[in-house]
Amino acid sequence: MQLVPKLYVVIPCYNEEEVLPETEKRLSDKLNRMISEKIISEDSRIVFVDDGSKDKTWTIIEEMYGNNPLVLGIKSSRNRGHQNTLLEGLITVKNDCDVVISMDADLQDDIEVLDQFIEKYTAGCDIVYGVRSARKKDTWFKKTTAEGFYKLMNGMGVNIVYNHADYRLMSARAIAELDGFKEVNLFLRGIVPMIGFQTDVVEYERNERFAGESKYPLKKMIAFAVDGITSLSVKPIRLITSLGIIIFFASIILLLYYLISYLLGHEVVKGWTTLILSIWAIGGLELLAIGIVGEYVGKIYLESKHRPRFIVEKYLKK
Numbered sequence: 001m002q003l004v005p006k007l008y009v010v011i012p013c014y015n016e017e018e019v020l021p022e023t024e025k026r027l028s029d030k031l032n033r034m035i036s037e038k039i040i041s042e043d044s045r046i047v048f049v050d051d052g053s054k055d056k057t058w059t060i061i062e063e064m065y066g067n068n069p070l071v072l073g074i075k076s077s078r079n080r081g082h083q084n085t086l087l088e089g090l091i092t093v094k095n096d097c098d099v100v101i102s103m104d105a106d107l108q109d110d111i112e113v114l115d116q117f118i119e120k121y122t123a124g125c126d127i128v129y130g131v132r133s134a135r136k137k138d139t140w141f142k143k144t145t146a147e148g149f150y151k152l153m154n155g156m157g158v159n160i161v162y163n164h165a166d167y168r169l170m171s172a173r174a175i176a177e178l179d180g181f182k183e184v185n186l187f188l189r190g191i192v193p194m195i196g197f198q199t200d201v202v203e204y205e206r207n208e209r210f211a212g213e214s215k216y217p218l219k220k221m222i223a224f225a226v227d228g229i230t231s232l233s234v235k236p237i238r239l240i241t242s243l244g245i246i247i248f249f250a251s252i253i254l255l256l257y258y259l260i261s262y263l264l265g266h267e268v269v270k271g272w273t274t275l276i277l278s279i280w281a282i283g284g285l286e287l288l289a290i291g292i293v294g295e296y297v298g299k300i301y302l303e304s305k306h307r308p309r310f311i312v313e314k315y316l317k318k
Helices: 020-036 058-066 082-093 111-122 140-155 173-180 189-197 218-231 237-265 271-305
Strands: 007-013 045-050 070-078 099-103 125-134 164-171 197-206 312-317
Touching: 007 020, 007 082, 007 111, 020 045, 020 058, 045 082, 045 125, 058 312, 070 082, 070 218, 082 099, 082 164, 082 189, 082 312, 099 111, 099 173, 111 125, 111 164, 111 197, 140 164, 164 173, 164 189, 173 189, 237 271
Parallel strands: 007 045, 007 099, 045 070, 125 197
Antiparallel strands: 070 312, 099 164, 125 164
């Protein structure tokens, strides 16, 4: 391991034209300071990965590449989503550097802790997770839904680091192992912990988004959670099995109750309410079960095709 590692900062971008100039400015300043202090190699770079943006994101990346010796650019052939784009950046640069730190383009991740990531790496860690120390700047709704997301994922059997998104350091060795995970349905927050190796965390406070709109509203977060659960855990199917067993035994108990009541001569009132509620309850559970199983079948279908997870159209490198 080199004492002064060659660092690449990989940043997935989708319609980020409003924030990119400021992101380049702040990161360039930070990397230049780290280079002058001999924390990282002078060959370290910032890599912007365009996820098929519809605005001027790629044009801006090309301009930054031409004007700033620290900036590299990767262009996806089309929009593939944040996780695929992040993986595209990691895999594309893994042979060009010693270590990669991934972060979002919106400047919410605190770049001043980059030094701490490198310190953990030089101490022997292959993976370092950026973990939020607090959520003081979040609204009550955002805080509740975000914390509920992590609790739900862990409750469903998905091993993820609490309050960690995709702000993390990975060594070239760790990324090479990540490349061995070939699933199409990506949930990197759950896959990376499977790699193993020595890990640690760096705590930081997340800032307000500098400009533009969040790419993860509540609807997308729910879909993200469903993808993560069904990609990495079979616990929902086991819950269906458990629910089926409970309903079966409940029906046996009701059958015995009515049979005993009949034998004792008690009048059994047959009402429409009980019948209709039973039909709706069982019907709803059946549809829920079919939907959950369908999610897994759909993912198996996509995995069986072995389609590429990303296609690099351009790689601007120096």
